[in-house]
Amino acid sequence: MRAFELESVEAVDQAVSHRRVHDGEAFIAGGTTLLDLVKLDVMQPEKVVDVSRLPLKRIETLEDGRLKVGALVSNTDLAKHEIVMRGYPVLSEALLSGASTGLRNMATTGGNVMQRTRCPYFRDPDMPCNKREPGSGCSAIEGINRNHSVLGTSEQCIATHPSDMCVGMVAAGATVVLEGPDGQREVAFEDYHLLPGETPEREHDLKPGELITHVILDAPRGGGQHYLKLRDRASYEFALASCAAIVTLDGDSVSDVRVALGGVATKPWRATAAEEALKGQPATQENFERAAEAAFADAVAYSHNGYKITLGKQAVVRALRDATAAARA
Amino acid sequence: MTTDTGKTREYNLSAEKPRIDGTLKLTGGADYAADRNLPNQTYGYPVTSTITKGRLVSLELDDALAMPGVLDIFHHDNFDQLSRSPNSFAEENLTSEPRLPFEDNEIHYQGQYIALVVADTFNHARAAALKVKANYERDDDFLTDIKSLDSGEGDLPGEEQPGDASSLGDADSALKGAAVTVDQRYSIAQESHSVMEMHTSVAQWENDMLTIYESSQGVVFQRNALSKIFGIPPEKVTVISHFIGSGFGGKLFMWPHAIMTAVAARRLGRPVKTVLSRQQEYLATGYRPTSLQRVRLGADESGKLLSIHHDGCNESSPAGKHDDTVSGATPKMYDCGGNVAVTNRLVDVNKCPPCPMRAPGESSGNFALETALDELAVKLDMDPLALRKKNFADADPASGLPWSSNHLQECWDNAASRFGWDKRNATPGAMKDGDEIIGYGMATQSWEAMRQHCSARVGFRADGSLMVACGTQDIGTGTYTIVAQTASELTGIPIEMIDVRLGDSSLPSGPLSGGSFATSTVLPAVSAATREALSQLKTLATAEGGVFENVDADSIELENARLVSGDKSVEITQLLKDNQLGLIDGEASARPGDEQEQYSFRSFGAVFVEVRWDAGISRLRVSRVVSTVDIGRAINPMTARNQVEGGIVMGMGMGLFEQSEFDHSGYPYNNNLADYIVPVNADMPHIDVELLDYPDYLHNEFGARGVGEIGLTGIAAAISNAVYNATGKRLRDLPISIEKMLAP
């Protein structure tokens, strides 16, 4: 681990003014991603700005019914918050399926949005990786890519976005609130994470010097909700495929539906094609399967991850089935 | 010191006792190697090869040497001249990797040490290690996976090991004549020990004496090896390992990090502490080698086995040979009409040397044999349990010797009835529960019962406590506790007053903590040393003016910490006080005797597994495990059951999850605990373990055969057999991962 300078800030404007356009500076919130990567020498900040004391730990309902979540709300507190459990069960389930209790107690909402891929080649500075070192090549495409993406990949990078929480947020609908040297701005959650394309090193729509201050969840959608995470073992593992589903019924047919995918895509993935395929259709197994096919119509398999296409479809079908059952309950 | 071969006597042992070191561990009082901090200590951090094969051409050290706190960097060009250890098991100086660190510039594997940076703090050492630049001549002609070598037909790849081959009867002809046959190939991926406590060495030289704190399963072996390597008498080396956060075989025989740490400490004249990183541990401290196997079975239509062939192949390394002999136990398992032939082969791979991993060889071989038997049962349309029962061996088929004690039939029956095996529907996929298909599978468990020689010292103290010392170690299995229990039983001194000293090579020579032989080896020595100390006490007591003056020493018994003869008795503490003594002690050794030529010693068990397969989401889970094992006497059923349960969980890892992966470039894809998947708490099925209680007094006076490994055997096969019962899919390659379940 390299030595770095550590500075604590108490107010948002202090944090933002601190972080000038400077590659060598990084925020630290819970530290569960950052410190890991600093120890591995993947991230090499010269200065770390501790934002964990900023007054961004509140969860509040806005007048329009949306829910404003401070960037420093811990994953545990968010998952266990009464309004979240009631209005956004898909998000609560997603959060609780991630990591371990200890990690969720440390991890923050902003940090989770910003967590980096678990691609082993990215995490080892001795290996070529376009995300870590643009132009050096992608070790995963030729190497082992069992944990990598089948959706949203490019010839430069096929790394999976690891977050469960973000998949829940994409399904629920959300907005990221940013505070920067040029003031405040808002970005739709779905647009915040970027596809790797030709620039896999650019992961978010975060400008230099900007800080995530809040994530605002859309007003609760109601309906039946379910987050299903599939992995090798029963806990403490990133998703191999996951699906967040929100199903609203009108009698026996689906009047509205949201489908988001994790573990299979380079960013938290909204499966719009699946939603379109199902909307207005009877909530049947055949239609869930049709939606799953639509979700993976553009999937590309690499040497070790073809199974994810099957697994991902299964996640969609089962999550839709169980969300539908919840809607009927 | 006397030698005592032990005598038969009924002890009132078998008591459930929580570990006596539990409080120390929970409160942080247990001093693990990395907890050791010595005055003026420095920190070593290894630099490792990032290529898989080739030559180290040069190291660029200037940047690293200029980093804060760096004291020195050790490597091939400036390392001390040492000698290799003779590496003999019999002489107790075996090491895991015979090469010395930095011995030459050849690179045999990724993760091989190429330098050791020493600095004033751990973080300084690690930061500087990142700055070392190595230039290599890369050789792309390397091998990290033997599976690609298997043609799928005929002989397995590799070099046959003549010492492993054995043949009884005429297995070839018997197979040809058999009405029903099975001929299948199996493989098991490389597994890593994944110990909780990282490998650590803290080395200190005082004058010309070396003390090294290590997480070691064999302090005596390491002491002897270091003595040979540094060319100093064994008395000048002390290896200390008071507590070990699991070893699973990976810490039996010393690895090179200990040697380079000791050299650095000598050169700097300051203590050096080296704690390996998880990534380094995965690459440089051994593993269960990938194995390939072929099993051929022949039986008549009634299910009577007529012939068994078992061929094995495992990885070895150019940096150190290791033979897992996966087929070694097969000739002892079943009565197959005396026709059995086994072989084993080795293939060198560019990885560090493999080494024993809990139930080495046998757990791998058991998977192939017990899966093949299930396949045979299917062909015969016979119940898999009935097939095994029909071929029970009532004497050791390999040697013809009688078993010392064998209650396998009771294990089969008891476990089957607790599991509810009679409710099994043999048709694949016939048992359902909601989204899940249920499968039942079973296998026989087995592990050889061994015993080594051992010395111990027992001392009665004037304060009423008893000291028991032995140069073995407690690797978390409960050795401290069972030694204390035994000493308490032998002397009548309460367990709280027993001070057990282990994990120090300067104590009387004790065995490795491995092979499930620590209990059967150590307790007889403790008993012999107690008798020796007792005879010293008797000498005192019968001396002129003593309490028992003129009493025949043979008539004096030790009861509840008192010497008793007829109606006279004296407290031992009183006797010591009367003689102004603080301590009376005795040292003795014990070793196996002629019984080894007269009987075959082996533990058996039976395991039954229920799996649940949710085909809609490709989810396979083990939901229930029932096992009955016959391990002779369990000195402490609580710690013994815990060993079997732990073995079952580890067997689930072998069956379902664990595999160390290297990509086409030799890159270790998952050398960390996030990507190398082991079972976690949420994977725990309901586990029901029964220990039969048939003391095996032919094995040793305590009747205990040891229990550390048997629990792991059989699980993987029982899982794969249950998967067949659930799905009709026969999975012969471990682990049974999601993609294998999904494959057509």
Ligand SMILES: Cc1cc2nc3c(=O)[nH]c(=O)nc-3n(C[C@H](O)[C@H](O)[C@H](O)COP(=O)(O)OP(=O)(O)OC[C@H]3O[C@@H](n4cnc5c(N)ncnc54)[C@H](O)[C@@H]3O)c2cc1C
């Ligand atoms: C062993 C392990 C297992 C895990 N398993 C899972 C899992 O199963 N599912 C899952 O979803 N996640 C998992 N995680 C990831 C975990 O959720 C993230 O590490 C965590 O959410 C990051 O939050 P943090 O507050 O600790 O971030 P930090 O480490 O403090 O920061 C992470 C990054 O975000 C930046 N940052 C932090 N806050 C802000 C902000 N307000 N504005 C802008 N940038 C910011 C930092 O500079 C840094 O680059 C796991 C992590 C570990 C270590």
Ligand code: SF4
């Ligand atoms: S997949 Fe992306 S992160 Fe992984 S090696 Fe390739 S470029 Fe790097």
